[in-house]
Amino acid sequence: MSMKSSKFFCLLGACLLATLAFVQLPGCGGGSSSNGTASTGTLKVGLTDKQSDGFANLFIAIKEVRVVPVGLEGAADDDSRLPVIVTYATPHSVDILTLHFQQEILGTITLSAGNYNQVRLILAPNPTGQGSEPLNYLTLKTAPTVKISLTTPSAQQSGLKVLGNFEVKPGIINAILLDFDPNTAIVARGNDAYNMKPTSIRIVQPTTTLTSFGSLSGKVVSTIRDWSSATVSVVPQGGVTSIASGTIFSNFSSNRWEAPFSSFVPGGAYRLHVLANGFAAYSSPMQTVSTGNDTSLGEIILKNP
Numbered sequence: 001m002s003m004k005s006s007k008f009f010c011l012l013g014a015c016l017l018a019t020l021a022f023v024q025l026p027g028c029g030g031g032s033s034s035n036g037t038a039s040t041g042t043l044k045v046g047l048t049d050k051q052s053d054g055f056a057n058l059f060i061a062i063k064e065v066r067v068v069p070v071g072l073e074g075a076a077d078d079d080s081r082l083p084v085i086v087t088y089a090t091p092h093s094v095d096i097l098t099l100h101f102q103q104e105i106l107g108t109i110t111l112s113a114g115n116y117n118q119v120r121l122i123l124a125p126n127p128t129g130q131g132s133e134p135l136n137y138l139t140l141k142t143a144p145t146v147k148i149s150l151t152t153p154s155a156q157q158s159g160l161k162v163l164g165n166f167e168v169k170p171g172i173i174n175a176i177l178l179d180f181d182p183n184t185a186i187v188a189r190g191n192d193a194y195n196m197k198p199t200s201i202r203i204v205q206p207t208t209t210l211t212s213f214g215s216l217s218g219k220v221v222s223t224i225r226d227w228s229s230a231t232v233s234v235v236p237q238g239g240v241t242s243i244a245s246g247t248i249f250s251n252f253s254s255n256r257w258e259a260p261f262s263s264f265v266p267g268g269a270y271r272l273h274v275l276a277n278g279f280a281a282y283s284s285p286m287q288t289v290s291t292g293n294d295t296s297l298g299e300i301i302l303k304n305p
């Protein structure tokens with residue numbers, strides 16, 4: 001799930017994400033196919049964040065949340081084939097920076113079981129009239145009372161497209177989190193202007209919608225070559241199955257390829273595993289996580305097999 005750029009919950013943001021974690025509850029889900037197996041599942045979509053180095057507040061005004069099935073990545077936001085998680089009659093204003101080690105459930109629906117690889121956040125536009133208060137804005141820790149309008153390219157038309165594969169399994173409650181890391185999702189453009197970058201928001205797949213948790217965080221790094229994407233998973237002590245896993249994507253910076261991650265998990269002991277094509281598999285020593293605190297693994301350097 002996400003990292004100092006994104007967190008992944010009970011996972012693994014944003015981004016900060018690949019094998020769906022779920023809660024097995026009898027009788028949940030709905031519809032059946034002709035052979036008697038459930039063809040729908042329930043999906044909960046939540047929002048969480050990592051703390052910011054320089055921002056005091058980060059408000060976004062959400063109009064609608066949709067998920068995108070595999071194969072419909074190019075569909076318009078109003079395409080009836082894109083399930084709507086929630087639509088707000090009045091834009092839903094959220095200060096993302098209040099959600100550290102917390103989550104806000106945006107919506108719950110029953111939808112077709114299957115694979116999905118995108119969540120779209122449709123945001124309300126900022127008013128353009130002179131003296132109008134922005135709906136999407138941030139404040140700096142150095143000037144917490146000054147609202148700085150946040151530019152969200154295409155978020156009012158095509159939506160903030162948050163990428164990451166997840167599966168809705170039939171007959172159960174499935175859960176994902178959208179994990180923001182404001183330190184990487186918000187980019188300064190100069191002249192006191194800021195853009196929101198959806199590629200730094202992660203889709204996290206927790207085992208359940210936790211009300212309290214800690215996190216495992218770090219950064220995956222290669223100085224050899226690009227690793228493009230990697231799967232990060234968390235396995236509890238004494239277990240063999242991950243309680244959550246997700247995909248992170250590399251960025252090139254300072255002559256190396258890197259991506260932060262942050263995995264939200266209940267308090268306990270865990271190993272974190274990283275798999276990237278062309279590199280040796282990585283497994284961390286056992287790590288202890290306590291509720292309300294972050295356990296940092298530092299930099300994980302990918303090596304040749």
